Amino acid sequence: xxxxxxxxxxxxxxxxxxxxxxxxxxxxxxxxxxxxxxxxxxxxxxxxxxxxxxxxxxxxxxxxxxxxxxxxxxxxxxxxxxxxxxxxxxxxxxxxxxxxxxxxxxxxxxxxxxxxxxxxxxxxxxxxxxxxxxxxxxxxxxxxxxxxxxxxxxxxxxxxxxxxxxxxxxxxxxxxxxxxxxxxxxxxxxxxxxxxxxxxxxxxxxxxxxxxxxxxxxxxxxxxxxxxxxxxxxxxxxxxxxxxxxxx
Amino acid sequence: xxxxxxxxxxxxxxxxxxxxxxxxxxxxxxxxxxxxxxxxxxxxxxxxxxxxxxxxxxxxxxxxxxxxxxxxxxxxxxxxxxxxxxxxxxxxxxxxxxxxxxxxxxxxxxxxxxxxxxxxxxxxxxxxxxxxxxxxxxxxxxxxxxxxxxxxxxxxxxxxxxxxxxxxxxxxxxxxxxxxxxxxxxxxxxxxxxxxxxxxxxxxxxxxxxxxxxxxxxxxxxxxxxxxxxxxxxxxxxxxxxxxxxxxxxxxxxxxxxxxxxxxxxxxxxxxxxxxxxxxxxxxxxxxxxxxxxxxxxxxxxxxxxxxxxxxxxxxxxxxxxxxxxxxxxxxxxxxxxxxxxxxxxxxxxxxxxxxxxxxxxxxxxxxxxxxxxxxxxxxxxxxxxxxxxxxxxxxxxxxxxxxxxxxxxxxxxxxxxxxxxxxxxxxxxxxxxxxxxxxxxxxxxxxxxxxxxxxxxxxxxxxxxxxxxxxxxxxxxxxxxxxxxxxxxxxxxxxxxxxxxxxxxxxxxxxxxxxxxxxxxxxxxxxxxxxxxxxxxxxxxxxxxxxxxxxxxxxxxxxxxxxxxxxxxxxxxxxx
Numbered sequence: 139x140x141x142x143x144x145x146x147x148x149x150x151x152x153x154x155x156x157x158x159x160x161x162x163x164x165x166x167x168x169x170x171x172x173x174x175x176x177x178x179x180x181x182x183x184x185x186x187x188x189x190x191x192x193x194x195x196x197x198x199x200x201x202x203x204x205x206x207x208x209x210x211x212x213x214x215x216x217x218x219x220x221x222x223x224x225x226x227x228x229x230x231x232x233x234x235x236x237x238x239x240x241x242x243x244x245x246x247x248x249x250x251x252x253x254x255x256x257x258x259x260x261x262x263x264x265x266x267x268x269x270x271x272x273x274x275x276x277x278x279x280x281x282x283x284x285x286x287x288x289x290x291x292x293x294x295x296x297x298x299x300x301x302x303x304x305x306x307x308x309x310x311x312x313x314x315x316x317x318x319x320x321x322x323x324x325x326x327x328x329x330x331x332x333x334x335x336x337x338x339x340x341x342x343x344x345x346x347x348x349x350x351x352x353x354x355x356x357x358x359x360x361x362x363x364x365x366x367x368x369x370x371x372x373x374x375x376x377x378x379x380x381x382x383x384x385x386x
Numbered sequence: 387x388x389x390x391x392x393x394x395x396x397x398x399x400x401x402x403x404x405x406x407x408x409x410x411x412x413x414x415x416x417x418x419x420x421x422x423x424x425x426x427x428x429x430x431x432x433x434x435x436x437x438x439x440x441x442x443x444x445x446x447x448x449x450x451x452x453x454x455x456x457x458x459x460x461x462x463x464x465x466x467x468x469x470x471x472x473x474x475x476x477x478x479x480x481x482x483x484x485x486x487x488x489x490x491x492x493x494x495x496x497x498x499x500x501x502x503x504x505x506x507x508x509x510x511x512x513x514x515x516x517x518x519x520x521x522x523x524x525x526x527x528x529x530x531x532x533x534x535x536x537x538x539x540x541x542x543x544x545x546x547x548x549x550x551x552x553x554x555x556x557x558x559x560x561x562x563x564x565x566x567x568x569x570x571x572x573x574x575x576x577x578x579x580x581x582x583x584x585x586x587x588x589x590x591x592x593x594x595x596x597x598x599x600x601x602x603x604x605x606x607x608x609x610x611x612x613x614x615x616x617x618x619x620x621x622x623x624x625x626x627x628x629x630x631x632x633x634x635x636x637x638x639x640x641x642x643x644x645x646x647x648x649x650x651x652x653x654x655x656x657x658x659x660x661x662x663x664x665x666x667x668x669x670x671x672x673x674x675x676x677x678x679x680x681x682x683x684x685x686x687x688x689x690x691x692x693x694x695x696x697x698x699x700x701x702x703x704x705x706x707x708x709x710x711x712x713x714x715x716x717x718x719x720x721x722x723x724x725x726x727x728x729x730x731x732x733x734x735x736x737x738x739x740x741x742x743x744x745x746x747x748x749x750x751x752x753x754x755x756x757x758x759x760x761x762x763x764x765x766x767x768x769x770x771x772x773x774x775x776x777x778x779x780x781x782x783x784x785x786x787x788x789x790x791x792x793x794x795x796x797x798x799x800x801x802x803x804x805x806x807x808x809x810x811x812x813x814x815x816x817x818x819x820x821x822x823x824x825x826x827x828x829x830x831x832x833x834x835x836x837x838x839x840x841x842x843x844x845x846x847x848x849x850x851x852x853x854x855x856x857x858x859x860x861x862x863x864x865x866x867x868x869x870x871x872x873x874x875x876x877x878x879x880x881x882x883x884x885x886x887x888x889x890x891x892x893x894x895x896x897x898x899x900x901x902x903x904x905x906x907x908x909x910x911x912x913x914x915x916x917x918x919x920x921x922x923x924x925x926x927x928x929x930x931x932x933x934x935x936x937x938x939x940x941x942x943x944x945x946x947x948x949x950x951x952x953x954x955x956x957x958x959x960x961x962x963x
Contacts, residue, residue, distance in 0.1 A: 273484070274485075
């Protein structure tokens with residue numbers, strides 16, 4: 139059993155500041171996660187060289203892999219820090235911010251773009267209002283089961299990090315916003331906006347940017363069926379592109 | 387006429403429901419949230435949402451839901467709003483259904499139901515084991531649509547610092563801080579809705595997230611808002627103890643047939659089933675928690691002599707578990723490394739929910755006109771103990787009422803002129819000075835360590851079993867921590883995305899609120915719902931069928947007591963055996 143936990147953290151004081159590495163050593167306890175280590179640093183902000191420093195800045199909330207906030211690159215892989223258990227990680231543990239988003243400070247990045255992508259693809263059901271007008275449409279349990287899988291996306295950004303096509307040049311909106319189109323089109327009411335969603339995928343940065351690297355599904359902490367969703371939507375957008383005008 | 391401007395603080399279920407309702411009523415809405423609404427703590431609610439839609443043909447009804455909620459809350463809740471909430475609950479489920487929440491279905495494609503504690507009816511609609519996440523996302527999507535259309539603006543990560551209150555005691559706006567640039571702003575509002583959720587982080591380790599500090603409620607309490615029933619803290623019977631937090635294992639594990647046991651004389655002993663034959667494993671949370679406490683702490687029968695019992699699902703078909711509990715079981719497997727489909731889980735009670743909160747009237751307005759509150763941050767629906775599955779519908783209902791009533795209030799207000807700019811400026815200045823004071827603190831104490839100490843004391847003394855001498859000692863400890871607070875040293879002086887300064891500010895608010903909870907518990911010499919004192923083991927309706935109302939004074943909280951509205955259901959002894 140190791141006596142110490144050794145962390146190497148990529149830090150940056152602000153968006154326009156240079157990055158630098160800082161190392162920390164923390165007393166070992168069983169069953170810790172990366173969050174607990176960062177909390178230890180808050181309680182004793184001293185680096186491995188014994189020098190006083192500032193506590194590391196990072197985002198987190200639920201600590202049970204539901205909110206998606208604490209996503210960072212841990213030993214080279216994008217994942218949530220709450221479920222990154224120290225006992226299962228090779229040391230030194232290397233923490234870096236997600237690279238596909240602008241750094242705000244240390245491990246905190248700006249993921250607002252992902253929420254904007256959800257606007258673009260109309261990732262919602264158009265309802266008449268919140269007042270009480272009875273139940274929604276019936277849905278078979280079979281459809282529910284796979285649509286539910288897609289609706290578990292936390293917008294954490296792991297798939298964006300893993301996708302080689304997500305970069306400033308392509309403007310690719312990434313796998314998960316596209317998968318949400320499939321989820322909302324599957325809903326009987328949501329299907330009313332099916333064409334608008336497909337068209338939203340057909341412009342610049344849309345589904346044509348997908349290079350079929352298939353990294354996204356492996357990277358997804360919730361195991362969303364992203365590859366199947368992308369394949370299906372490739373086909374649907376193509377058909378819509380060819381025959382869509384006939385329906386007008 | 388100009389659109390009324392409503393400011394909503396908090397982007398969870400209650401906050402976003404208030405947003406949608408207020409926007410629907412024609413208001414311009416601004417939402418300020420610590421996190422993107424999608425990451426709000428509502429997303430971690432697991433089991434499901436209660437509503438008497440009776441798709442199982444069991445004869446359930448809103449009236450039964452109402453009676454069980456009042457009984458489950460040990461008659462401490464004012465009854466009329468609870469009745470309204472239970473009558474609205476089926477409509478709330480249907481609203482989420484229309485928003486596209488992927489609720490589990492019956493073979494006919496209707497909404498499936500399961501059971502929770504404190505009822506004999508299947509009343510919980512659910513979406514796998516991540517119902518809160520699904521419902522949170524549905525509201526988030528609807529608000530995003532409004533945002534895209536321009537009716538609503540959402541700001542994150544921004545924190546509420548205080549209310550702007552005019553000379554007439556009326557709330558005219560808020561002071562909020564952008565937690566990235568650290569800029570502090572005063573924002574005018576015709577009405578403000580507080581929807582800032584729970585306070586679990588005040589207890590250190592709980593099932594809550596790290597932002598559930600209750601600091602907004604506490605800041606308002608210090609500005610004159612009344613805080614009600616603070617001493618009623620729900621301890622959830624089944625959580626995985628952890629170093630950084632305790633992770634919830636939903637009550638619906640038991641709703642799906644999960645059994646709680648320990649070894650006694652070498653054989654599994656299903657103590658809840660033996661002690662409470664009528665409800666078995668589905669007794670309400672306060673009852674189950676005390677039973678587990680008794681077995682572990684008093685009888686010493688916990689697993690390996692430790693404070694743990696088994697929660698067993700291993701006898702249930704794994705496919706059934708997958709369809710109905712998957713998200714939850716994954717959490718256990720990830721953090722403990724064992725498959726709960728095969729081996730019994732090891733769990734122990736943990737702080738989970740506050741029944742108490744900001745006092746509100748039946749329109750969800752606090753005692754400060756123009757300031758509304760909805761959701762876990764207020765006290766309205768759960769009495770002395772919340773039933774499983776009632777959290778989400780109650781906060782959604784509350785958000786809807788608050789949204790509507792806030793707009794009504796804003797439209798009906800006599801004073802139509804906007805607040806004087808000096809008023810907003812003065813409150814902003816007060817907050818900027820407070821921030822500067824914190825930032826300049828130099829001393830040997832660390833705010834995170836003080837918080838840890840506070841959490842340990844609160845967890846050890848102000849949770850399942852409460853003794854007056856230990857409550858008194860805890861209050862003394864809090865006073866000591868408040869004294870040591872003044873000797874904190876701030877390790878990060880940066881003016882950009884500084885997390886230490888806001889945490890230190892929240893810590894002060896947590897300390898203030900901890901006193902309300904602790905002294906409230908000390909004064910209430912009876913046992914009711916989640917509040918249990920061995921020295922006073924019985925419920926005492928003659929003296930204590932009353933709402934606790936705490937008001938801030940510089941010398942500590944001042945308490946008043948208000949009779950409970952029991953006009954619909956005669957109080958009777960609460961028993962589940």
